[in-house]
Amino acid sequence: MPKVLVSDPIDQAGIDILSQVAQVDVNTGLSAEQLVGIIADYDALMIRSGTQVTKEIIEAGNSLKIIGRAGVGVDNVDVPAATRKGIVVVNSPEGNTIAAAEHALAMMLSMSRHIPEANASVKAGKWERNRFIGVEVYKKTLGIVGLGKIGSHLAAAAKAMGMKLLAYDPFISTERADQLGCRLVELELLMRESDYITLHIPKTPETLHLINAEVLSKMKPTARIINCARGGIIDEAALAEAIKEGKIAGAAIDVYEHEPLEADSPLRTVGQNIVLTPHLGASTAEAQVNVAIDVAEQIRDVLLGLPARSAVNIPGIFPDSIEKLKPYLQLAETLGNLVSQLAGGRVDYLNVQLQGELATNQGQPVVVAALKGLLSQALRERVNYVNASIEAKERGIRVVETRDASIRDYTGSLHLSAKGTLGEHTVTGAVLGESEIRITSVDDFPVNVSPTHHMLFTLHRDMPGIIGKIGSQLGSFNVNIASMQVGRKIVRGDAVMVLSLDDPLPEGILAEILKVPGIRDAYTVNL
Numbered sequence: 188m189p190k191v192l193v194s195d196p197i198d199q200a201g202i203d204i205l206s207q208v209a210q211v212d213v214n215t216g217l218s219a220e221q222l223v224g225i226i227a228d229y230d231a232l233m234i235r236s237g238t239q240v241t242k243e244i245i246e247a248g249n250s251l252k253i254i255g256r257a258g259v260g261v262d263n264v265d266v267p268a269a270t271r272k273g274i275v276v277v278n279s280p281e282g283n284t285i286a287a288a289e290h291a292l293a294m295m296l297s298m299s300r301h302i303p304e305a306n307a308s309v310k311a312g313k314w315e316r317n318r319f320i321g322v323e324v325y326k327k328t329l330g331i332v333g334l335g336k337i338g339s340h341l342a343a344a345a346k347a348m349g350m351k352l353l354a355y356d357p358f359i360s361t362e363r364a365d366q367l368g369c370r371l372v373e374l375e376l377l378m379r380e381s382d383y384i385t386l387h388i389p390k391t392p393e394t395l396h397l398i399n400a401e402v403l404s405k406m407k408p409t410a411r412i413i414n415c416a417r418g419g420i421i422d423e424a425a426l427a428e429a430i431k432e433g434k435i436a437g438a439a440i441d442v443y444e445h446e447p448l449e450a451d452s453p454l455r456t457v458g459q460n461i462v463l464t465p466h467l468g469a470s471t472a473e474a475q476v477n478v479a480i481d482v483a484e485q486i487r488d489v490l491l492g493l494p495a496r497s498a499v500n501i502p503g504i505f506p507d508s509i510e511k512l513k514p515y516l517q518l519a520e521t522l523g524n525l526v527s528q529l530a531g532g533r534v535d536y537l538n539v540q541l542q543g544e545l546a547t548n549q550g551q552p553v554v555v556a557a558l559k560g561l562l563s564q565a566l567r568e569r570v571n572y573v574n575a576s577i578e579a580k581e582r583g584i585r586v587v588e589t590r591d592a593s594i595r596d597y598t599g600s601l602h603l604s605a606k607g608t609l610g611e612h613t614v615t616g617a618v619l620g621e622s623e624i625r626i627t628s629v630d631d632f633p634v635n636v637s638p639t640h641h642m643l644f645t646l647h648r649d650m651p652g653i654i655g656k657i658g659s660q661l662g663s664f665n666v667n668i669a670s671m672q673v674g675r676k677i678v679r680g681d682a683v684m685v686l687s688l689d690d691p692l693p694e695g696i697l698a699e700i701l702k703v704p705g706i707r708d709a710y711t712v713n714l
């Protein structure tokens with residue numbers, strides 16, 4: 188019988204499901220070393236946010252087939268390490284949406300009406316009615332950062348309470364924001380105009396300390412901020428200082444850069460203008476049953492050899508023919524990611540054309556893979572083969588699939604065009620041999636390059652000296668070029684340059700490149 192380790196408190200409904208197919212050991216509060224010591228005995232690991240599933244634990248888990256996160260964020264799992272080891276990571280993308288949105292709402296209201304301090308005061312025997320004059324949220328402006336599942340639910344509730352809504356989400360269409368009654372704006376404007384700001388974004392390298400001292404300084408002195416998303420999105424020291432110095436009116440925080448919150452955290456000494464809860468966003472009876480059942484069912488299915496419905500790292504829904512399609516899925520994902528970065532974040536249209544032999548195949552998985560790539564900048568590991576189409580639909584992205592079997596430049600190729608904030612861009616790619624992926628055109632200029640982690644694309648006039656100038660610009664920023672190729676249709680006309688780089692492009696370099704005479708556009712891409 189397979190063995191499942193449950194290392195965080197999980198609702199009994201989940202344990203009951205797992206027990207149908209496995210021996211279940213509930214062992215919470217283990218240290219990382221203890222987990223490394225015992226994990227080799229287990230086929231599955233089920234966690235909440237308390238367990239950090241590190242590379243060392245994954246490497247020691249020689250029998251592990253699946254890690255189930257009973258919740259949304261998988262930032263406490265080293266997903267790349269699990270993927271490399273062939274371990275499926277699953278989550279529950281929607282099981283606690285309502286709970287988290289309601290917690291943010293509760294935080295906003297309790298902060299506005301001083302509920303925690305008033306409660307403590309009455310329990311201490313006092314009756315201080317004049318000390319606790321609050322403010323109403325009615326007709327106030329709520330700025331929602333991240334208009335995904337939780338942000339959208341909160342928008343509906345806040346609208347019903349008579350609040351005006353602003354939203355910042357570079358990956359959501361204006362139409363979707365309009366539907367939710369939100370005015371889509373840039374972060375700076377949201378920070379300036381909102382009376383309440385609430386964060387509902389994932390923690391990624393881009394969102395780490397997104398709300399720093401400078402961003403906090405844009406807030407009105409009467410404004411308040413709520414973080415029920417992830418610790419580390421707000422710079423905690425800067426937040427504590429902003430409240431202590433009266434630069435902002437208050438904050439309500441559920442999640443912390445280090446959990447449990449350290450004894451000497453500056454947030455603990457802010458005083459009465461801050462409400463702190465110990466990562467309770469998902470802690471409702473309903474949400475805990477939802478996520479436990481959702482994830483336990485997926486663990487049970489995978490242990491029975493069936494696909495998982497919310498795998499964050501590998502496709503879970505395709506039949507056996509997946510082996511044949513695999514290189515094309517990889518191609519589609521890469522091209523989707525590439526075209527989303529060329530077109531700018533807010534893509535509202537994607538055309539996927541299946542060419543050659545691919546046009547005669549099952550197309551849907553390839554389109555889904557392209558969408559997964561397209562949305563990966565916004566949703567990271569939360570977008571998977573199962574939810575990519577729904578996520579795209581919710582973001583108002585129009586998806587069109589076309590086929591042209593007569594295009595035979597390669598056995599099978601894929602042409603993607605997307606329209607976003609930076610205009611319409613196209614990319615084509617093919618699979619060479621068994622599995623070698625190539626980008627074969629960019630904006631209809633022919634090239635033949637392998638995708639790499641860091642790339643630079645330019646649109647320029649084909650004229651003497653331009654390649655050298657770009658080379659020296661990159662050199663002056665200490666960026667090493669691994670390969671370079673120019674694609675053009677006519678001599679001395681327009682051309683694209685594709686550079687594969689060994690290093691990420693530092694900030695500011697694009698502005699310098701755009702100053703080079705003849706360069707029309709330049710894009711950095713990270714694949």
Ligand SMILES: NC(=O)C1=CN([C@@H]2O[C@H](COP(=O)(O)OP(=O)(O)OC[C@H]3O[C@@H](n4cnc5c(N)ncnc54)[C@H](O)[C@@H]3O)[C@@H](O)[C@H]2O)C=CC1
Nearest residue numbers: 260287333334335336337358387388389415416468469565
């Ligand atoms: N406190 C708690 O107990 C809980 C916390 N969470 C956290 O809440 C967060 C949101 O969850 P969901 O709404 O389910 O996720 P979601 O994936 O549905 O929505 C996230 C949204 O953030 C947007 N986004 C991504 N990067 C962005 C950026 N740099 N700037 C602005 N927007 C950006 C995406 O376009 C997306 O619309 C996650 O971090 C999740 O882990 C979720 C449940 C419970």
Ligand SMILES: O=C(O)CCC(=O)C(=O)O
Nearest residue numbers: 235236258259260469470
């Ligand atoms: O497991 C929990 O209680 C935390 C939930 C959470 O943060 C999430 O689902 O992302």
